Amino acid sequence: MFISKLETRPPPGGGLGGTVRSASWFRGDAALFGGVEWQATDRLKLTAEYSSDAYPIESPSAFSRDSQLNLGASYKLRPGIDLSVRYLYGTEFGVQLTAALNPKEPANPSGREPAPPPVLARASAAALSWPASIGERDGFRARVTEALSEQGIRLHGLTLSGDSARVEIENTAYPLEAQAIGRTARVLSRLMPARIETFVIVPITGGMPVSQLAIRRSDMETLEHDLDGSWKSFARARISSPEGLTMPGPERYPRFDWRLKPYLAPSLFDPDNPVRADFGAELTAGFEPAPGWEIAGGIRKRLVGNLADATRRSDSVLPHVRSDFNLYDEQGDPVITHLIAARYFKPGRDVYGRVTVGYLEKMYGGISGELLWMPNGSPFALGIEANYVRQRDFDQLLGFRSYEVATGHVSAYWDIGNGFHAQLDAGRYLAGDWGATLTVDREFNNGWKIGAFATLTDVPYSTFGEGSFDKGLRISIPISWLTGEPNKTAYSTTIRSVLRDGGARVDVGGRLYERVRPLQEPALQDGWGKFWR
Amino acid sequence: MMGFGRISRRAAAGAAALALLLAGGCSNLITTLGLGGDVAAVPPRLIGPERLRVTLPARDAQAVLGPVSRNSGVTVWQTLDGISLSFHSGVLIETRGLGHDLMSSDPAGTVAMLRGATDGGYYPQIRTYLDGEQRTVFRSFQCRRGGGSGGRIDEICVSPDETVTNSYWLDAAGRVIKSRQWVGPTIEYMETQQVLR
Incomplete structure (x- = not known):
């Protein structure tokens, strides 16, 4: 060795773990080791390794080391899934199947949920055939509640004033809140009286109003099939922090819910x-019981x-x-x-x-x-x-x-x-x-x-x-x-x-x-x- | 109406389950565990008597769809189990519920070509999809009129990633009565045919 103080490594053991034992780095006996890897085909990879570690502690209690040569082969069954075999130390044989997941590559990038309800333009034949007062007849609130509920959205509160409708929603289904807001606006376009021009959608959690999005109904009508409708609709939505309290509808509280489900509780790393x-x-x-x-x-x-x-x-x-x-x-x-x-x-x-x-x-x-x-x-x-x-x-x-x-x-x-x-x-x-x-x-x-x-x-x-x-x-x-x-x-x-x-x-x-x-x-x-x- | 959604949905669920080595075909288990969808398909509220038969050869799936909306020249068609397809003058511009949906596209060049309003040169076609993080991604194609005979017009579209051929069969009035159109990279082609009732 070149430097005498590197010749001996401090003994292992002791300590509690969780700390960096840099005093052991580059200390102790040294010997040559190495390996070669050959990509034989697009899918098959072969490896060979020469190991100079004699494993004096592990052999033969954990395994016997009869050879210094290790061989391995790995085959790519399909992207992300590899099957590999190895032959180690002249005594051990191993097989390994590896499946890799990429969070950026779900099987269904756009989701498999049912299509949203189409926007109903006020100028369309179907909308014009409605009686003018359809929006506010008996059962109007119940129909909004039901139409939102079909989309996995709970109506928390609904108030109409002038040309705007303020709709408080609780999203029970969608991981991304924007999707619940989009579906709410679609439902409102189908049910609100024609005079309503602005939808004010307020996402609620725990009875607290968190955001307030003002979306123009005419933007919903014109951007539904627009090539850049996503960005255009975002740019035109006015997002702010709501002031004041919620205005829950009479049917929202009290509410009782229960669920019976299986559970799985794992525990890892017990040495036994x-x-x-x-x-x-x-x-x-x-x-x-209340908001x-x-x-x-x-x-x-x-x-x-x-x-x-x-x-x-x-x-x-x-x-x-x-x-x-x-x-x-x-x-x-x-x-x-x-x-x-x-x-x-x-x-x-x-x-x-x-x-x-x-x-x-x-x-x-x-x-x-x-x-x-x-x-x-x-x-x-x-x-x-x-x-x-x-x-x-x-x-x-x-x-x-x-x-x-x-x-x-x-x-x-x-x-x-x-x-x-x-x-x-x-x-x-x-x-x-x-x-x-x-x-x-x-x-x-x-x-x-x-x-x-x-x-x-x-x-x-x-x-x-x-x-x-x-x-x-x-x-x-x-x-x-x-x-x-x-x-x-x-x-x-x-x-x-x-x-x-x-x-x-x-x-x-x-x-x-x-x-x-x-x-x-x-x-x-x-x-x-x-x-x- | 039959739902092709039912078939294609199961195929996609299987792919997802395989990814985590869950048991295949475990939709019952997923439902029992409360891991399924929290949104059920709403039966389509039809606005007309026409029907559209659609086949997805890559999914081995077929369905008949009815119209549920007309807005700004776009007709939305829907299956019983909640998959919708939107067409502008017979040109597919959106899908919803196929797992890897065509989110939007710009049909103007294709519509003009089908009307014979182009000089045979290239025109752009932009399409948007959602990526694995559910963000909008744009794909840009250059398209031109290809061959075609017997009322069929082919359209060849080229992007940096693929070359696709869309085919449209027109009646005497110039309306698309049958077509074979490319949806996207995993769904591939969709065949449509108008059904008279």
């Missing part, structure tokens, strides 16, 4: 069994699964705020997933608020309050959240354990552009530790989200334990991307190599940023390609 899962039935119900009020709950009953088989117990020296998850899995069946009463409100034009009380999540119950300042069209938003929570019993029914804590965060959100979104949360975490979380997501316009997060708190690495600090990946795949059908559900998961007690947050539902952002600029513009779809 790296893949575990539970499968069962989940009953959820929601009640909305902004939501009362909701859910229960789960396991049918099959092995999450309860995990026997590893937490060795954490922090309060066990998350690391007792095995005890929750073991003792909870059936469980109350959540049981909450929430109040959503708008204290100002660009300010949104939430208060949630009850059994907030699997492990915590208490009270959670949040305020979000988010102007329409701004890439920045600021939020503040405060929670006082108590740890729930392992059986996840109505009882509590003795641990209580006040947590809270100040959050800054930034839409960086090009699909990147950053979020910085600073505050107090469940174990009483203080610190900050940085999250960066890449969001695709079709709903895919892939992101990474890391949390550093005042808990020292040695106290945190394995992994040194909390970090992980999160991924969200929209169901509509797979099926092409309109559906706002997404399969979301967070991947952590280990879940411990430092840097843990309450997992309360209905956080404001994700509710408000899809209904505002620039999300509306990003989705406008589906306005006429």
Whole structure:
């Protein structure tokens, strides 16, 4: 060797992981290794490799190394799907099938949802044959409600004044809000009295009006079949932040909803069994007595699964705020997933608020309050959240354990552009530790989200334990991307190599940023390609 | 009326399911799990007695459509299960519900050519589609009148990616009664024929 201090590598082991061990770089014995790769045909690739690693620790306990030569072949069955075989160390044979997904290439780029209702021009024969007063006869509101409901849109409120119709809608189907707005405007063109010239469409979430889009009826009539109708209609729509309260129709509240669905709860990376899962039935119900009020709950009953088989117990020296998850899995069946009463409100034009009380999540119950300042069209938003929570019993029914804590965060959100979104949360975490979380997501316009997060708190690495600090990946795949059908559900998961007690947050539902952002600029513009779809 | 949507929808669902190695033909499962669509097809509200028979050879699908709207010279035709096609003077300008829809196009050059109003030179044709992120993408073609006989007029359109040939059969009054038109890269060609009732 050229430099004597590079000759010995520090011994492996020790440490908790989660840190960069640069002291091991370029240290220890050196030898020649290498390989060749031959693209034999467009689909077939052959590889050969000479390996100089003697695997003194792994051979023969993990595998025997009889040869220094490794051979492999890979065949592209079709774009994105590869079959490969390999022969390693003279003893091991492997087969691998790889299927790659590209979020930018769904099977149905424009979706498979039914065609929207055609615009009905006021000058058309069909419209002229109506009696002049058809718009406001008995049952007018019911017909608007039904026509919107056929399109997966819930009418929240409808008021006519002068030549404009103000229509509050709740989009229950479309991942991109612009499509719900386009379909609403089409429906209105078919049903509104001829004197109505402006449609003011107000998307609503949690009883809060988020945006207000003024769309001219004559633009709907002339741009329906225009080559550049998408951009022209966006440019002519006036988007603003609504002032004041909603004006709900008499039939909107109260509303009760329930659903019985299967659930799948996986658990990864337990050293005893790296893949575990539970499968069962989940009953959820929601009640909305008045605008902004939501009362909701859910229960789960396991049918099959092995999450309860995990026997590893937490060795954490922090309060066990998350690391007792095995005890929750073991003792909870059936469980109350959540049981909450929430109040959503708008204290100002660009300010949104939430208060949630009850059994907030699997492990915590208490009270959670949040305020979000988010102007329409701004890439920045600021939020503040405060929670006082108590740890729930392992059986996840109505009882509590003795641990209580006040947590809270100040959050800054930034839409960086090009699909990147950053979020910085600073505050107090469940174990009483203080610190900050940085999250960066890449969001695709079709709903895919892939992101990474890391949390550093005042808990020292040695106290945190394995992994040194909390970090992980999160991924969200929209169901509509797979099926092409309109559906706002997404399969979301967070991947952590280990879940411990430092840097843990309450997992309360209905956080404001994700509710408000899809209904505002620039999300509306990003989705406008589906306005006429 | 038959719905070609039913056939083509299943084919597309299969492709999507394969992508994630879900079981094929699992539409019942998808519905049970609440993963299906939240918008059902609304029966077409027909405004006339005419019918249009449409075949998608690449999908092995066929349907009969009825008119549901006429606006600014464009007629929208719809199947029972919610797929619509829009034509301007017999020239296809939009599809809705095929999975990879033709979102809009500019038929002026083709319509003029069919009326014999061009000098045989090239004219532009612009089409828009949605890409995988559901953003509008423009595709530009240069088209010219090709051959054709027995009432048929061919149109050859060239883009940087493909060369397509559209064929139109006209009656004595110059109306398109039958056609074979290119929809887009995955749907490929569509054959239409007017049906008298």
